[in-house]
Amino acid sequence: xxxxxxxxxxxxxxxxxxxxxxxxxxxxxxxxxFVDPAAALGRLAECEFDVVVxxxxxxxxxxxxxxxxxxxxxxxxxxxxxxGYATLxxxxxxxxxxxxxxxxxxxKPEDLRQAVARAAEALGIQGPGAAASQA
Amino acid sequence: xxxxxxxxxxxxxxxxxxxxxxAKLGGVCASREQLVEQATLAxxxxxxxxxxVLKQSTPRERLARLKSRYxxxxxxxxxxxxxxxxxxxxxxxxxxxxxxxxxxxxxIRLLADNERQLQxxxxxxxxxxxxxxxxxxxLKEDVARWVHFMHGTEVDSLNGYDLVLNLAHMxxxxxxxxxxxxxxLPDFNETPASVRALGDLxxxxxxxxxxxxxxxxxxxxxxxxxxxxxxxxxxMPQQADEAPAISAVLASLQGAREVVCTMALTxxxxxxxxFAPDSPDFAHVTELAQRWGAAVELMRLVPxxxxxxxxxxxxxxxxxxxxxxxxxxxxxxxxxxxxVESKPSAVDGGLAxxxxxxxxxxxxxxxxTLAGGGQEVVAAIKSAPRYSLVMVGDVFMSKGPAVxxxxxxxxxxxxxxxxxxxxxxxxDLQAKVVFGAKQFSRMALYTALVVVIYLVxxxxxxxxQEFLGSPGSLAMKxxxxxxxxxxxxxxxxLFGNSTGLLFKWLRFE
Numbered sequence: 001x002x003x004x005x006x007x008x009x010x011x012x013x014x015x016x017x018x019x020x021x022x023x024x025x026x027x028x029x030x031x032x033x034f035v036d037p038a039a040a041l042g043r044l045a046e047c048e049f050d051v052v053v054x055x056x057x058x059x060x061x062x063x064x065x066x067x068x069x070x071x072x073x074x075x076x077x078x079x080x081x082x083x084g085y086a087t088l089x090x091x092x093x094x095x096x097x098x099x100x101x102x103x104x105x106x107x108k109p110e111d112l113r114q115a116v117a118r119a120a121e122a123l124g125i126q127g128p129g130a131a132a133s134q135a
Numbered sequence: 136x137x138x139x140x141x142x143x144x145x146x147x148x149x150x151x152x153x154x155x156x157x158a159k160l161g162g163v164c165a166s167r168e169q170l171v172e173q174a175t176l177a178x179x180x181x182x183x184x185x186x187x188v189l190k191q192s193t194p195r196e197r198l199a200r201l202k203s204r205y206x207x208x209x210x211x212x213x214x215x216x217x218x219x220x221x222x223x224x225x226x227x228x229x230x231x232x233x234x235x236x237x238x239x240x241x242x243i244r245l246l247a248d249n250e251r252q253l254q255x256x257x258x259x260x261x262x263x264x265x266x267x268x269x270x271x272x273x274l275k276e277d278v279a280r281w282v283h284f285m286h287g288t289e290v291d292s293l294n295g296y297d298l299v300l301n302l303a304h305m306x307x308x309x310x311x312x313x314x315x316x317x318x319x320l321p322d323f324n325e326t327p328a329s330v331r332a333l334g335d336l337x338x339x340x341x342x343x344x345x346x347x348x349x350x351x352x353x354x355x356x357x358x359x360x361x362x363x364x365x366x367x368x369x370x371m372p373q374q375a376d377e378a379p380a381i382s383a384v385l386a387s388l389q390g391a392r393e394v395v396c397t398m399a400l401t402x403x404x405x406x407x408x409x410f411a412p413d414s415p416d417f418a419h420v421t422e423l424a425q426r427w428g429a430a431v432e433l434m435r436l437v438p439x440x441x442x443x444x445x446x447x448x449x450x451x452x453x454x455x456x457x458x459x460x461x462x463x464x465x466x467x468x469x470x471x472x473x474x475v476e477s478k479p480s481a482v483d484g485g486l487a488x489x490x491x492x493x494x495x496x497x498x499x500x501x502x503x504t505l506a507g508g509g510q511e512v513v514a515a516i517k518s519a520p521r522y523s524l525v526m527v528g529d530v531f532m533s534k535g536p537a538v539x540x541x542x543x544x545x546x547x548x549x550x551x552x553x554x555x556x557x558x559x560x561x562x563d564l565q566a567k568v569v570f571g572a573k574q575f576s577r578m579a580l581y582t583a584l585v586v587v588i589y590l591v592x593x594x595x596x597x598x599x600q601e602f603l604g605s606p607g608s609l610a611m612k613x614x615x616x617x618x619x620x621x622x623x624x625x626x627x628x629l630f631g632n633s634t635g636l637l638f639k640w641l642r643f644e
Contacts, residue, residue: 088274
């Protein structure tokens with residue numbers, strides 16, 4: 001298992017990646033951010049990520065589509081859904097399709113760090129990412 | 136004009152019925168999902184409420200305010216739709232609870248055909264049978280929790296519905312036709328009273344919505360009601376400095392004949408080391424507060440050396456001075472708040488959960504944690520002398536029962552001596568508000584004794600008069616005097632207790 005958690009952040013609003021990228025790097029994660037979900041899916045085909053953080057509502061491919069694609073490519077990758085339009089229906093659909101967690105916007109980066117740390121723990125990764133968030 | 140509200144946990148079923156019904160009635164169809172979208176765009180993060188239910192988070196004061204804002208927005212939006220369209224069909228999870236007391240609203244509970252819904256879920260979400268079943272079960276459980284969280288009622292409660300339709304036994308078309316026929320019944324026609332009730336409900340919701348959106352009043356705990364176009368806003372005594380902002384914000388409220396801002400008449404201060412919204416103490420305090428029309432302020436008293444961090448729930452400093460309406464600014468952060476390391480939440484002794492419940496009841500008058508003892512309590516009370524009663528609950532919890540009782544009594548005595556307010560222990564309060572089987576038996580006993588005495592006196596008037604008035608010996612006169620002196624207080628005691636308990640039973644102050 002790698003010590004550094006590989007995390008992908010997908011959100012069509014650039015500000016989200018700009019804020020979440022450094023916040024996750026602060027806990028020791030290796031982070032890649034994407035505003036284009038199609039490009040993100042292309043990257044996922046090339047490289048396996050430990051955690052994918054994706055917005056639910058996006059123009060080209062929505063978060064549920066990303067989730068399905070990620071799970072088809074790698075069963076072990078944990079997917080955390082983030083959205084400003086959370087509903088029980090969407091959340092349960094995502095969880096039924098294998099999402100690891102569901103976070104409603106607005107949220108503090110710390111909320112995401114805690115979710116990522118739980119994902120790392122579920123993957124059995126005791127890297128700096130997990131350690132930082134638990135500190 | 137018909138307003139039909141269709142409620143069901145299964146969105147696809149209620150949507151299908153509502154669309155069919157709207158087409159038959161020639162009206163407009165609106166959904167909870169559309170209003171949630173509008174609310175989110177208006178800056179109300181409804182998703183936080185949904186996820187709080189999903190994750191079964193501890194209720195917080197912030198969520199309670201968010202809940203109130205959401206309900207005001209939805210009610211206000213529904214009212215706007217009802218005023219713009221002759222016939223309106225709305226479908227949602229518990230829509231029947233949104234326009235209470237309006238007799239021309241038809242409230243339908245829809246029971247979906249489980250087998251059909253399962254097939255639809257499998258097809259729509261691309262899930263296998265087991266996952267679809269699991270999805271439906273979890274969704275129904277969470278919708279039930281959501282209804283309880285938002286409205287404090289059970290999803291299966293049939294109170295407030297006019298009709299229950301089971302789609303396992305009838306087609307969607309027949310269901311729509313049945314509701315259409317029902318809408319023609321005179322029972323669901325508009326009346327001047329029902330139109331007035333809807334108007335007042337809408338006015339109050341719009342006022343709450345405006346107040347919730349404005350940064351000056353958004354965090355205030357306000358009671359808003361409307362009657363015959365007159366809007367009354369009640370604020371808590373500690374918000375007196377910010378109260379002018381209420382009138383400024385409501386200056387743009389359309390349809391209001393008059394806006395009146397009043398301060399809550401009185402505040403009860405509940406002093407305790409820990410609070411629990413499900414405790415008997417909470418029930419007693421809120422019962423008294425409701426009777427008096429008072430707000431309840433929570434003061435958590437912790438020892439000076441306690442590790443708990445002081446918590447302040449009502450921060451008036453966050454509010455700014457009056458001025459033109461200032462809507463909250465749109466979020467430029469993409470929904471990601473500032474990256475501040477959050478400290479582990481302080482143990483609050485149930486303060487936040489109790490505050491949340493009080494906010495739901497419209498009785499929250501603020502809350503804070505105070506480290507110290509009697510001296511600090513007196514200083515805190517004197518700095519805000521707006522209470523009409525202080526209730527000393529569970530304090531000195533780390534001590535043994537005997538020491539705790541003595542210290543609690545000492546604290547109550549110390550506070551009583553230094554402030555001119557009544558101070559009650561939890562036992563006193565219980566005696567004041569509780570009317571159970573024991574009290575009922577005592578009332579029955581006292582009343583029976585009074586009745587027997589009166590019967591005896593009126594049945595034996597001549598012998599009594601002869602005993603009291605006959606010119607007998609001095610000894611007889613002394614006996615008669617002693618009898619009267621003993622008898623009158625006895626009757627007064629029995630009668631007083633009997634009527635006192637009767638008034639308590641009738642909740643008559």
